[in-house]
Amino acid sequence: MRNRLKVLRAERNWSQADLADRLEVSRQSVNAIETGKYDPSLPLAFKIARVFALPIEQIFSDEVEAAS
């Protein structure tokens, strides 16, 4: 699964730690999601969508990560 977390975070000038605080997860979790090493659960994906105020499909797409 691909995601635009890194781009969206950069647009808001948030560090990984800032986003992790907003999502109430560890910074390692944010990093693992951004790098495609970990796909979040549906509840966490919805929480991410709420934090960025975007529909979930504008953040995640059902494509295989090319780099993984």
Place this chain on the structure above:
Amino acid sequence: MTCEPGDLPPKAKQASRAYIRDMAIAAVVYVGVVFGAVTLIRHMPFSLPQWAVVIVALTPLIPALMMMRTYMTYLRSMDELGRRIQTEAWLISAGAVGLGTFTYSFLEEWAHFPRIDLVWIFPALIFFWGLGTFIVRGRYK
């Protein structure tokens, strides 16, 4: 085994500190209980009846249960990736210790390898859990 404090959100930091504190308390209780039990069973001028020895021999279970409760509380405070890492680490540990003891039991029985006490199984589980956590956490970095 905890995450680096800087990596954790405030609630998880609190849980991490409580985990370290409660584990330390349980470890102190464990040392006290084992010291007391050994003194009662081996170094007293009188010998305890068998039923009392059984009860004394079961007392290390109390701090072990305290540790387990502390760990479970800490596990529930983790985020989903933390819980996944822990699950995979325990699977590695169960696999390593399960296969290790299974294999060694044949070596003991048929090849007359030295007997190993059952008391080493729990420390082995903890060792491979720690190793598993290190390996699995590295995969998500």
